[in-house]
Amino acid sequence: MSVENAPVVDVDEAAIPVEKKMYYRFESNDKKEFRVSELAIQQSETLNRLVEAMGYTSEDVENKPAIAIENIDGKTLKLVFQWCEHHKGEAIPVDDGSVPKIVEIPEFDAKLMDIDNGLLFKLIWAADYLNIVQLLNVSCKKVANMAQGKTPAQLRRVYLLPSDEEDEAAKRAAQEAQDPRAREVEEEFEERKRQGGNSFF
Amino acid sequence: MAATMNAPRFPLTELPVPCAKNVLQTMSPLQLVVYSLLSKKCKNHVNSINYPTEVMSIQFTQGLAIIIKIKQDILRVGFYEPHTQEEMENKKQLGTPKNVTIAIGRNETVVEECRWTTNQLGVKEWVEHLKFVFPNSNDIWLNFMQRSFRFDLDCVKKIFPNIPKLCIYHTGRFKYNQLILQKLLPTEVISIAPNCFRDSRIPQRILIQNFANVHYAQGPLTRIPLNDLLINNSKQIMAINSQISSKEFNKFLKLWIRGANPRIEFLSVLISDEFTEYISMKGITYQKMQERKCNLGCLKNVTLSGGLDVCRMDGTKATVGAFREDNRSWLIIIVWHDHCIVP
Numbered sequence: 001m002s003v004e005n006a007p008v009v010d011v012d013e014a015a016i017p018v019e020k021k022m023y024y025r026f027e028s029n030d031k032k033e034f035r036v037s038e039l040a041i042q043q044s045e046t047l048n049r050l051v052e053a054m055g056y057t058s059e060d061v062e063n064k065p066a067i068a069i070e071n072i073d074g075k076t077l078k079l080v081f082q083w084c085e086h087h088k089g090e091a092i093p094v095d096d097g098s099v100p101k102i103v104e105i106p107e108f109d110a111k112l113m114d115i116d117n118g119l120l121f122k123l124i125w126a127a128d129y130l131n132i133v134q135l136l137n138v139s140c141k142k143v144a145n146m147a148q149g150k151t152p153a154q155l156r157r158v159y160l161l162p163s164d165e166e167d168e169a170a171k172r173a174a175q176e177a178q179d180p181r182a183r184e185v186e187e188e189f190e191e192r193k194r195q196g197g198n199s200f201f
Numbered sequence: 202m203a204a205t206m207n208a209p210r211f212p213l214t215e216l217p218v219p220c221a222k223n224v225l226q227t228m229s230p231l232q233l234v235v236y237s238l239l240s241k242k243c244k245n246h247v248n249s250i251n252y253p254t255e256v257m258s259i260q261f262t263q264g265l266a267i268i269i270k271i272k273q274d275i276l277r278v279g280f281y282e283p284h285t286q287e288e289m290e291n292k293k294q295l296g297t298p299k300n301v302t303i304a305i306g307r308n309e310t311v312v313e314e315c316r317w318t319t320n321q322l323g324v325k326e327w328v329e330h331l332k333f334v335f336p337n338s339n340d341i342w343l344n345f346m347q348r349s350f351r352f353d354l355d356c357v358k359k360i361f362p363n364i365p366k367l368c369i370y371h372t373g374r375f376k377y378n379q380l381i382l383q384k385l386l387p388t389e390v391i392s393i394a395p396n397c398f399r400d401s402r403i404p405q406r407i408l409i410q411n412f413a414n415v416h417y418a419q420g421p422l423t424r425i426p427l428n429d430l431l432i433n434n435s436k437q438i439m440a441i442n443s444q445i446s447s448k449e450f451n452k453f454l455k456l457w458i459r460g461a462n463p464r465i466e467f468l469s470v471l472i473s474d475e476f477t478e479y480i481s482m483k484g485i486t487y488q489k490m491q492e493r494k495c496n497l498g499c500l501k502n503v504t505l506s507g508g509l510d511v512c513r514m515d516g517t518k519a520t521v522g523a524f525r526e527d528n529r530s531w532l533i534i535i536v537w538h539d540h541c542i543v544p
Contacts, residue, residue: 125216
């Protein structure tokens with residue numbers, strides 16, 4: 001599909017530059033185009049740096065092709081930009097690594113994330129890739145909430161977590177799939193470790 | 202069952218590592234414990250987030266609970282909780298309990314709970330597991346509470362052979378209280394309610410055992426005889442509901458100045474009358490203390506002022522202070538050994 005024929009999705013009508021409000025055009029990997037306000041873009045560290053580096057004027061935005069985001073599909077990107085428009089201008093939380101991370105999911109975000117887990121998975125990947133700190137926090141909190149009230153057996157099913165035996169089997173399979181010489185080196189390394197010797201390095 | 206079968210699936214392990222870590226960082230400690238049980242990897246993940254838990258206590262009551270303090274919350278992992286009269290009367294060994302209940306309590310209300318009947322870890326393994334996943338909880342108490350007398354103490358001793366901190370409330374049977382002391386001492390720290398003994402007095406043969414800390418635990422109000430204080434060679438003596446008179450305190454202070462209780466660093470005790478300098482400090486030379494920063498347990502890095510300084514014959518200084526709380530008067534002594542003061 002050519003760029004000209006690509007459907008244009010306005011994420012937020014209010015974000016369309018009626019006055020001299022700056023906005024940018026982005027294109028998903030399935031050729032869906034989005035117009036997003038400059039203020040909304042600031043929620044994404046990755047996109048914010050990108051547009052700063054490009055130094056586009058309003059004319060450039062109209063005349064040049066939309067900025068391609070090649071590893072995110074339109075359905076996911078629509079959610080991402082809806083979130084950014086709704087939260088534009090809000091302070092970006094600083095992750096100081098403290099635990100527990102206290103995250104409340106606002107009503108808008110809860111509705112936005114009322115989606116199947118496949119799409120939620122993609123949304124988290126997108127939030128991580130685009131470095132949208134608060135979207136990542138709320139989407140991860142939604143995943144954490146799935147653990148509520150679950151027994152170990154139920155939680156294993158929810159998160160599709162392998163047992164120790166399955167982890168071991170996967171490791172063995174990965175080793176077998178390796179190049180024979182690489183496997184030999186690894187076995188030699190393991191043998192040295194068993195004998196208490198130093199590592200190769 | 203149908204709800205379980207149709208439960209949503211989410212491939213957590215396929216998320217980028219920082220995202221999976223973010224998920225764990227927003228989980229409750231209860232959810233983290235359940236997650237940590239799923240594999241060695243999961244156990245290591247929980248350990249790596251270094252959750253800020255505090256002291257851990259293994260509490261024997263009618264059942265057994267491992268309790269971990271987390272700021273204003275309590276994480277409680279419970280076993281052997283009796284539901285029938287027969288279960289209540291059975292002698293309890295510490296094996297591998299089938300039923301486990303994990304709960305988070307806040308202000309005495311359960312805010313989250315999970316239980317299952319397919320537990321495969323023994324009590325000792327549970328303690329080791331929790332110590333590993335919550336590395337900040339390496340301060341462990343063994344607490345015997347009311348109605349804990351059904352637990353087999355040989356079994357307890359076998360599973361927890363080196364208990365550094367032991368707390369005993371009246372279990373309901375004096376003989377069992379004695380047996381706990383007989384089987385589980387020595388320990389480094391002991392907290393014991395005087396009403397564990399028929400005469401509501403902790404025997405001198407216990408006090409003489411050079412514990413680092415002795416706490417007179419909560420119980421009915423009792424009196425501490427002066428001799429019991431003098432015989433106690435601990436570094437810290439704290440009496441929550443036990444008292445002496447101002448006159449006896451005065452005698453204790455005079456004896457300390459002459460060399461009694463050489464190891465003591467901190468004493469906190471209720472007084473049965475009002476604190477007056479006239480009675481408590483009678484015949485003792487003292488002066489108003491200078492501001493000092495303390496390096497002791499609960500007073501670590503606290504700057505103290507306003508007490509009365511006294512000096513022992515060997516030159517060691519101590520401060521005597523008094524305060525009122527809940528209509529009760531407390532007296533404290535802080536001895537300024539070199540390691541008890543922040544330089």
